[in-house]
Amino acid sequence: MKKTCAHHHHEKKQELASLTGRLRRESRKITGPRAAILEILRHHPHPLTNKEIFAELPKGECDLVTIYRAMQMLEKLGMVKRFDFGDGTARFELVGEGDDGHHHHLICTRCTGVVEIDECFPEEIERRIARANRFTGVTHRLEFFGVCPDCQK
Amino acid sequence: MKKTCAHHHHEKKQELASLTGRLRRESRKITGPRAAILEILRHHPHPLTNKEIFAELPKGECDLVTIYRAMQMLEKLGMVKRFDFGDGTARFELVGEGDDGHHHHLICTRCTGVVEIDECFPEEIERRIARANRFTGVTHRLEFFGVCPDCQK
DNA sequence: AAATCAGTTGCAAATGGTTTGCAATTAAAA
């Protein structure tokens, strides 16, 4: 139940080899599409939609459906984390080994720019909420919204 | 920009007359479907999906599409607040007059039971996040997830 | 290097929530 909200994005970019290693270990094949997808995720510090990944891919490299399937698989293996900015489109971000990827974002409602956030919902308060309602395994989903400096004027 | 996260659900149930009054004031018609929908929302302390509202309605009372349109309208008038539990289905809760409806929930991941939560993300921290990134009008979307007492064993 | 086989892919079709076009209907104002 680790949830350290701690500077995930300061982690150095993961080696592609380390990523494919994780796949191999789970007896998943390293295919062209997958390598390409991981390569794109590796170079993006913010969550990407499947369509955005698709757009970055050299045209014809792979089908959109393949990306959907890859993200599902990577999520199940804990290699990417799914985020929901409330616009009905899933976004994915690469997660470091041993990290659960829990963190939050500040999103500009004008330009949809994204800032990675280090702060997390205070643990004591969350514990209090859990205890008060006798819930176990409590976690949270949290995103911030506002207007970024560029969009303010 | 009020965001008092304060005991919305302790508010006494709104009178139907007050609700229809708000509609009238905006030159919206009080129709059978709308009255029925408001009546259902009025009696439910937790967010409802359009389908759930539809199911509560006496069969044939109105079309599902009418509910979608009603909720859109009520949201625009600030009479209901839209919530997103991350399952791709919008949920709506009635909001008191003058209230912006901002609050949070604790959701059981097993039975999807919902608990209304009074706590909010600490204002000082949110202000710090806003200032640190020079964002204005910052707010947040926050929901808690866990396993409720009934589902624990 | 060839055979093997589970995992993977593309394409088309299905899904599920939500929105839209439009003609018929109706609440509320005149």
Add this chain to the structure above:
DNA sequence: TTTTAATTGCAAACCATTTGCAACTGATTT
């Protein structure tokens, strides 16, 4: 009662995501 703008139902469109399936391919075994 007449008038008129708002509302409704129904069918179809939309959009993100999933699924079925036959063809294909990476990795492992002969």
